[in-house]
Amino acid sequence: MNPSNSGQKEDIRASQIRKRIADKIKNYNSYSFTKLQDDALKTFFDLAQEFEEQQDFYLICVLIPQVFFQLNCSLCLINSDKQFEMVCSSASSTDNLTKKSCYRSTQIENTVLDENCFAIPIKGKGQSLENIAEFHQKGVFGIFEIHSVSVLTDHTNLFFEKYVNRIGYQLHNRFISEKNREHLQFIKNLVNDIGHNVIVPNMYFKLFYKRLKGKIDRANTISQEMIEQFEGKPDETAENDNMDPPLLAQELSYVNQSMGRQFQEILSHYEQTSLFLETLLRRSHFEQGQYVIEPKKINFRKKIIRPQLDRYIPQLEERGIKVDNQLLNIPDDEFTVVADVGLISQAYANYISNAVKYTRAVIDINGFSHKFVTFEMEVVENCFGEGKEGLKLNVFSTGPHIPSEDIPSLFEEGYRGNNVESEYGTGHGLQFVKEVIELHGGIKSYEPTDSGNNFYFILPR
Numbered sequence: 490m491n492p493s494n495s496g497q498k499e500d501i502r503a504s505q506i507r508k509r510i511a512d513k514i515k516n517y518n519s520y521s522f523t524k525l526q527d528d529a530l531k532t533f534f535d536l537a538q539e540f541e542e543q544q545d546f547y548l549i550c551v552l553i554p555q556v557f558f559q560l561n562c563s564l565c566l567i568n569s570d571k572q573f574e575m576v577c578s579s580a581s582s583t584d585n586l587t588k589k590s591c592y593r594s595t596q597i598e599n600t601v602l603d604e605n606c607f608a609i610p611i612k613g614k615g616q617s618l619e620n621i622a623e624f625h626q627k628g629v630f631g632i633f634e635i636h637s638v639s640v641l642t643d644h645t646n647l648f649f650e651k652y653v654n655r656i657g658y659q660l661h662n663r664f665i666s667e668k669n670r671e672h673l674q675f676i677k678n679l680v681n682d683i684g685h686n687v688i689v690p691n692m693y694f695k696l697f698y699k700r701l702k703g704k705i706d707r708a709n710t711i712s713q714e715m716i717e718q719f720e721g722k723p724d725e726t727a728e729n730d731n732m733d734p735p736l737l738a739q740e741l742s743y744v745n746q747s748m749g750r751q752f753q754e755i756l757s758h759y760e761q762t763s764l765f766l767e768t769l770l771r772r773s774h775f776e777q778g779q780y781v782i783e784p785k786k787i788n789f790r791k792k793i794i795r796p797q798l799d800r801y802i803p804q805l806e807e808r809g810i811k812v813d814n815q816l817l818n819i820p821d822d823e824f825t826v827v828a829d830v831g832l833i834s835q836a837y838a839n840y841i842s843n844a845v846k847y848t849r850a851v852i853d854i855n856g857f858s859h860k861f862v863t864f865e866m867e868v869v870e871n872c873f874g875e876g877k878e879g880l881k882l883n884v885f886s887t888g889p890h891i892p893s894e895d896i897p898s899l900f901e902e903g904y905r906g907n908n909v910e911s912e913y914g915t916g917h918g919l920q921f922v923k924e925v926i927e928l929h930g931g932i933k934s935y936e937p938t939d940s941g942n943n944f945y946f947i948l949p950r
Contacts, residue, residue, distance in 0.1 A: 520647065520648075520651070521644070522648060525557060525558075526648050528557070529553055529557040529558070530651075530652065530655065532553060532557075533549065533550075533553050533652070533655060533656075536549045536553075537659050543667075544576075544577070546659070546660075546663065547576050547577035548577055550562070550577065550633070550656050551563065551564050551577050551579040552579055553652075554579070554652075555579040558645075560579075560635055560637060561578070561579045561580040561635075561636045561637065562579050562633065562634060562635050563575050563577070563579075563580075563633075563634040564576055564577045564631065564634075564656075565631055565632040565633075565634065566630060566660075567629075567630050567631060573631070573632050580636075597610050597632060598610060598629060600646075602646070603638075605638070606634050606635065606636055606638060607634070607635040607638045607646065607649065608632050608634050609632065609633045609634075609635070609649060609650055609653040610629040610631075610653075611629065611630060611631030611633055611653055611656060611657045612628050612630070612654075613628065613660070613661035614658060614661050630657075630660070631657070633649075633653045633656060676775055694759060694763075698752075698755075698756050701752065702752060702756075705745060705748055705749050708741070708745045709745045709746070709749070712741040712742035712745055713738075713742065715737075715738035715741070757796065757800065758800065760796070761796055761797070761800055761834070761838075764831050764834060765831065765834070765835055768829070768830075768831025768832055768835070769831075769835075771783075779928075780832060780924065780928055782827070782828070782829035782832060782928060782929060783829050783830075783831075784827040784828055784829060785828065785829075785830055786826075787828055787830060787833075788821070789819070789826075789866060789880070789882065790816060790819045790820065790822075790866075791821070792834075793830065793834050793837055794819055794837065794864060794866070794882070796834065797834060797838045797841055798812070798814060798816070798841065798864065800838070801838075801841045801842065801844075801845055802814055805844075805845055805848075805862065808845065808848070810844075810845070810848050810860055810862055810886075811859075811860065811861035811862075812862050812863075813861075813862075813863050813864060816864060818864065818865040819864060819865070819866045820866065826880055826948045826950055827929065827930075827948075827949065828929060829925075829929070832925045832928075832929075833925065833948075835921065835925070836921065836925045836926060836933075836946065837882065837884070839919065839921060839922050840922065841862075841884060842918065843886075843919075843944065844862045844884055844944075847886065847888060847942075848860060848861075848862055848886040848887055848941075849887060849889060850887065851887045851888065851889075853940075859887055859940070860887055861886075861887055862884065862885060862886045862887075863883075863885045864882075864883065864885075865882075865885070866880065866881065866882050866883070867880075867883075868880060868881070868950070869881050869947060872932075872947055872949075873930075873949050877949065877950075878949075878950040879947040879948060879949055879950060880948050880949075880950055881946070882945060882946055882947075882948075883943050883944075883945045884943070884944050884945070885938065885941060885942070885943045886941050886942055887940050887941040888941045889941075890937040890941075890942060891935065891937065891942055896935060899919055899935055900919045900920055900922065900923040901920060902917065902920040903917070903920075904919075904920075922946065926946045926948070929948055930948075930949050931946055931947050931948040931949060932946060932947040933945070933946040933947075934946075
């Protein structure tokens, strides 16, 4: 996000909040609540924070009016049948106040005052009502009843309307908190299910691939032995059944070699998919509520760059994009970098995936068309302070430069630039890169070059 735009949005929000503060001051002055009424509201707020159990909160709601104003109250909430049901009352059982005395109407949207009861609808926060399924269709999810209404005045009625508003906001937040707890518990159970039903069974594929590789190797050995066996010998069966054993052996060898190559492609895809799956579904992510890195000393060429490039070479070639698949600019050494192989691999894969989609041909000064991607890795001196090196990984692709107005938002969630044309995307890939690289204490960025665009990230060494 552009810092100037961020600052402007912050100023606007601050201005809006100042206005709401001024509005509240004006409103409270107009209410002219008594000290006793102010104390009742303060007590309600304090105790609502102190008591966590839901039933305790219900009691607070009905006992505040009783203790401060000697008024019996009932709290009714909507149930699964969309009917209001009393959940708490300040009256004793001898007062003959039962659940049947709850206000009957399910269409209440405004306060109702009759000779027996002052019924005030309980509403939540308008913009987030849809997040709670229990809400009434009109946003009403409860009724607060005040009995002995003959002692109430218009000013007292106003106070209780404001009091019930506070009850509604507190209940709304508590409903959301409860749903969040249920959601977290579901996630914990889901993680256990994933480990039991996905990760562990996935490990068996390694055994299956190993056995299949053994059979392919044995078939290659047999075909080679057949070729050697028939070399220099006349074909005694060719005249009778048109079979040529040496040619059959060669054909079998060709088929086995093709199977071997296809096996290697499938194995590579499986290994990378398993790496991503096991990395993203790591239990520690869910327990801590953020990505948790497992740092290792990495040979970037072998562990990250080569596996990801091999996955995308068929797609690059299909689009006529030339690629340096020999990785001549990548040293074959281990670098001491605090990095998580799985997470960094996915970040790097997102860069290559974008290169597949957005690489375009460019015309050089001699009028020749070029369309290619290149990969480089370099050490950046003093990148993270004096004497602190960084390891920079570049993914360059030819094509028109990204518009300057798009650059500040490239790594924002859901953002897609004006140059995406008809290419499919969600706008999440670069945001994932940002999250992962920043988690490693690194730098991610983009830079236009003479012939195209370079996306890179730098990790501390």
